[in-house]
Amino acid sequence: MDIGWVILVFALATVGTTVLGLLSKWVDRKVTARIQWRVGPPWYQTIADVAKLLGKETIVPATARKWTFLLAPVVGFAGTAVAASVLWGANLSGTGFIGDLIVVVYLLTMPSLAIIVGGIASGNPVSALGASREMKLVFSYELPFILALVTVIIQAGGTLRLNGILEHQAASGMVIGSFSGVIAFLVAILCGQAKLGLVPFDIPEAETEIMAGPFTEYSGAPLAVFYLMKALLLATVPIFLITVFWGGFREGWQVLWTVPVYVLILVLFVLIRNTNPRLRIDQALKFFWFGLTPLSALAVVLAIFGL
Amino acid sequence: MGFTRWGLKKSPWVYHVNTGACNNCDIEVLDLLTPRFDVERFGIQLVGTPRHADALVVTGICTRQCRPRLQEIYRQTPKPCVVFVIGVCALTGGIFHDAYHRWGRVDDAIREVDPNAIFAYVPGCPPKPEAMAIGVLKALAML
Numbered sequence: 041m042d043i044g045w046v047i048l049v050f051a052l053a054t055v056g057t058t059v060l061g062l063l064s065k066w067v068d069r070k071v072t073a074r075i076q077w078r079v080g081p082p083w084y085q086t087i088a089d090v091a092k093l094l095g096k097e098t099i100v101p102a103t104a105r106k107w108t109f110l111l112a113p114v115v116g117f118a119g120t121a122v123a124a125s126v127l128w129g130a131n132l133s134g135t136g137f138i139g140d141l142i143v144v145v146y147l148l149t150m151p152s153l154a155i156i157v158g159g160i161a162s163g164n165p166v167s168a169l170g171a172s173r174e175m176k177l178v179f180s181y182e183l184p185f186i187l188a189l190v191t192v193i194i195q196a197g198g199t200l201r202l203n204g205i206l207e208h209q210a211a212s213g214m215v216i217g218s219f220s221g222v223i224a225f226l227v228a229i230l231c232g233q234a235k236l237g238l239v240p241f242d243i244p245e246a247e248t249e250i251m252a253g254p255f256t257e258y259s260g261a262p263l264a265v266f267y268l269m270k271a272l273l274l275a276t277v278p279i280f281l282i283t284v285f286w287g288g289f290r291e292g293w294q295v296l297w298t299v300p301v302y303v304l305i306l307v308l309f310v311l312i313r314n315t316n317p318r319l320r321i322d323q324a325l326k327f328f329w330f331g332l333t334p335l336s337a338l339a340v341v342l343a344i345f346g347l
Numbered sequence: 348m349g350f351t352r353w354g355l356k357k358s359p360w361v362y363h364v365n366t367g368a369c370n371n372c373d374i375e376v377l378d379l380l381t382p383r384f385d386v387e388r389f390g391i392q393l394v395g396t397p398r399h400a401d402a403l404v405v406t407g408i409c410t411r412q413c414r415p416r417l418q419e420i421y422r423q424t425p426k427p428c429v430v431f432v433i434g435v436c437a438l439t440g441g442i443f444h445d446a447y448h449r450w451g452r453v454d455d456a457i458r459e460v461d462p463n464a465i466f467a468y469v470p471g472c473p474p475k476p477e478a479m480a481i482g483v484l485k486a487l488a489m490l
Contacts, residue, residue, distance in 0.1 A: 095351025
């Protein structure tokens, strides 16, 4: 595989997933509006938001670390884009390497890291508070998330390759078809909710308490990159869950079958977001560590017994 | 330029500044976000920080205490931005015109910072939500 091919796949996956993510963000806002008995924004709304932010003035606060402040969103966007292209590559062309599952899990924490670094670098006390909350949130949800993935790894016979997991699911049924798979999927959905920063776990950017959290000082193009990063993540997390739990989308009819599954996962995120109040950070930590971690440990034990 | 200008027209994010209003205009501004009026149809969103804002919605007489804060918020807002002066108090002072704590008009306070600031005025005590919505849309159409 030569370097030109890699760059082409990366560029296509980034652009494609970003467009998908912007559309998903619109679905999120539209479904939210319909739940609240409103009309909601038109389909091009998210594109207009990005276009507008790109045309605005970029202000760097006097107290900020200039380059860290400006580079943090780019790093977060790049990390998510690489995760997305690894997932597309594994699904569509069967490329991959040993341990790419671990790489994707690490890359999916890059947005949170970017938010933490950017928030602290902006030199605003409110941003620092939001960044500290984000850090605590990452510590809370990573443990059950990884345990849920361990369930999948055990079911797939100990492979750490995304392709191995996909081949196992093609041969002996989707992971979600088993009892432990259902539990692990539910845990992963709730962890994805926290990863995306949607409402029960939007503690870092609680706009009623701390304005916009780590994004408070961002304006113009860096805010647009953060917006795109969130959109990209909103598409990447469902694709990751589909790959790991629903057998991925490798060829033919499976690609079509993925579309309703993707919409289902997205609408599930939106419904959880719209029917729950925001937790405090200590409540979220208790929920993840003492609620979901034993549940995912149970899923692991069940998977060891082959259920 | 055309693309970003189109974006600005289609997604104005609004930051609400209260410079000493009696809360009547504020209630009417919040009404715009409810299902009955739903300004998110036009992409208008209420944001929590002036750094994200494209439009400042200023309500209330500009009190002496609030003038420096209003000017600071205007300086913090990335340009281009529009200032919506909502309610008769913000326009002329209304029934508080001769009050001891009033500094002056909102647009004068902002013109001290930026003489070329863009303003849109919606009079009323309080203005109806429909009036505010049409004021915002007319102002955006003229951008």
